[in-house]
Amino acid sequence: MSSSGVTLTAPVNIALIKYWGKLDETAIIPTNDSLSFTLSQDDMCATTTAMTVARGVKSKFWLNGKEMDLGHPRIRAVVEEVRKIAKVQGTDETLLDLPVRIASINNFPTAAGLASSAAGYAAATAALGALYGVKGDLSRIARIGSGSACRSISGGFVRWIAGSTSEDSIAVQVAPENHWPSLRWLICVVRATPKAVGSTEGMRRTIQTSPLMPARIASVPDKISAITKAIQERNFRAMAELTMQDSNQFHAICLDTFPPLFYMNDVSHRIIDFVHDYNRVKGSLIAGYTFDAGPNACLFTEQENFDELASVVEALFSDGVETDFVKGMKPERKVDASKLL
Ligand code: ADP
Ligand code: DP6
Ligand code: CO
Numbered sequence: 001m002s003s004s005g006v007t008l009t010a011p012v013n014i015a016l017i018k019y020w021g022k023l024d025e026t027a028i029i030p031t032n033d034s035l036s037f038t039l040s041q042d043d044m045c046a047t048t049t050a051m052t053v054a055r056g057v058k059s060k061f062w063l064n065g066k067e068m069d070l071g072h073p074r075i076r077a078v079v080e081e082v083r084k085i086a087k088v089q090g091t092d093e094t095l096l097d098l099p100v101r102i103a104s105i106n107n108f109p110t111a112a113g114l115a116s117s118a119a120g121y122a123a124a125t126a127a128l129g130a131l132y133g134v135k136g137d138l139s140r141i142a143r144i145g146s147g148s149a150c151r152s153i154s155g156g157f158v159r160w161i162a163g164s165t166s167e168d169s170i171a172v173q174v175a176p177e178n179h180w181p182s183l184r185w186l187i188c189v190v191r192a193t194p195k196a197v198g199s200t201e202g203m204r205r206t207i208q209t210s211p212l213m214p215a216r217i218a219s220v221p222d223k224i225s226a227i228t229k230a231i232q233e234r235n236f237r238a239m240a241e242l243t244m245q246d247s248n249q250f251h252a253i254c255l256d257t258f259p260p261l262f263y264m265n266d267v268s269h270r271i272i273d274f275v276h277d278y279n280r281v282k283g284s285l286i287a288g289y290t291f292d293a294g295p296n297a298c299l300f301t302e303q304e305n306f307d308e309l310a311s312v313v314e315a316l317f318s319d320g321v322e323t324d325f326v327k328g329m330k331p332e333r334k335v336d337a338s339k340l341l
Helices: 073-088 093-097 116-131 139-145 147-152 199-209 213-232 236-256 266-282 303-317
Strands: 004-011 013-017 022-024 034-038 045-052 060-063 066-068 100-106 156-161 170-175 183-188 287-290 297-302 326-328
Touching: 004 116, 004 147, 013 147, 013 213, 013 236, 013 287, 022 199, 034 147, 034 213, 045 116, 073 093, 073 100, 073 116, 073 139, 100 116, 116 139, 116 147, 139 147, 139 170, 147 156, 147 170, 156 213, 170 213, 183 303, 199 236, 213 236, 236 287, 236 297, 266 287, 266 297, 266 303, 297 303
Parallel strands: 060 100
Antiparallel strands: 004 045, 013 034, 034 156, 045 100, 060 066, 156 170, 183 297, 183 326, 287 297
16 A cells, blocks of 8 residues: 655744643643744744555654654644544544554754744644644644644634633634734744753643742733733733743742752843843833743844844854854844854
C-alpha cells in the first residue's frame, strides 16, 4: 500500500495574560482564561508531517530529527482524538486503522520557554486533522496536546476560554492578525537550552504548593476584560502595562511555588530593568516585555520605535549569548551591534 502524508506549520503564540495551572490534568482544563498573540507563520514555527504507512509498519514519532516515544500520553491523546472525531465525521475506517508516522521540526529552541509545545501540538493537530479530513474547530484537540497549543490554531489575538469541560474549553480569536499592524515583537534568546522544569510539571507544583495562586486566579477575569478593551482600542500603554504586570505576577507565583521555579535569570531581570529605564528616559511607555516559563524575553513596541529598540537591546545584551540573540519579527532584520559600540 502506498503512503500518503501532509505537512503543515503552526506558529508560536506569546501569552499576554498567562495560562498557568490546570483544574483537570487529563482534559487540560485550565484554572483561568488566558490571552495571547500568535506570531506570523513566517517567524517561529513548528513544521509537522503526518503520514499513514502500510499495515505492519511501525507507528513512529520524531521531534527535531530524534525519535520520541509515540506512546507519550499527550501525542497519543491527540492522535486518538483526531481519529475519533474523523470517524464520527465519516472518514474511511481503513485509513484510520493504518499506522501513522509523525515528524516535527521547530525552527527555534525547544522547551526553552518560547512556546514550542504550543506550536508543536498545534502543527501536529493541524497535520493529523488534514490527514484524516477532520472539519471544524481544532482548538479543543490541540488543547489536549498542550494547553497553550489551542491558542496557536488561530492567528492574531486569541483568548482561551477556560470552560469546565473538554467541549467548552476552546480558543477564540478576539482580533485578527491585521488588527494592529504597527505592533512589533522582538524575541531575545537569552538561553536556548531546555528549562530545568517543564511547564506541565511546573504548574502542577504551583497548584499544589503556592498560597498566592488563588489570588492570581481571582485576579485574571478583570485583566482579561481590560486587555481585550486595550487591544480593541489599540491602546499600547494599557496593553503593555497589563502584559508586563501579568508576566511579573506569573513569575512571582513561580517563586511562591515550593520548591521554587526560577524561570527567569539575571539577564532576564536586567532586560526588565532596561525596559523600565528606557521608557522613563523616553518619557513615555513605548516598550513592553513578557516572559513565559523560561529566561527568554519577548519584547514588544510599535513600528516607529522598533529599529532603535532592537539596536539598543542587542548592543546591551548580546555579549556572551546566542548569536541570533535578537529575532525581530517581520520584516526580518539582523542588527550589527558593532555599529553601536
Ligand atoms: P515550551 O516552553 O517550549 O513550550 P514546554 O515545557 O511547555 O516548553 O514543552 C516542551 C515539550 O513540548 C517538549 O519536551 C516536547 O515534548 C513538546 N514539543 C515541543 N515541540 C514539539 C513539536 N514540534 N511537536 C510535538 N511536541 C513538541
Ligand atoms: C508560561 O501549554 O506549555 O507559557 O498544557 O502542560 O503543555 P501544558 O503547558 P503549556 O504552558 C504554557 C505556560 C506559559 C503561559 C502561556 O502560554 O499561557
Ligand atoms: Co509549553
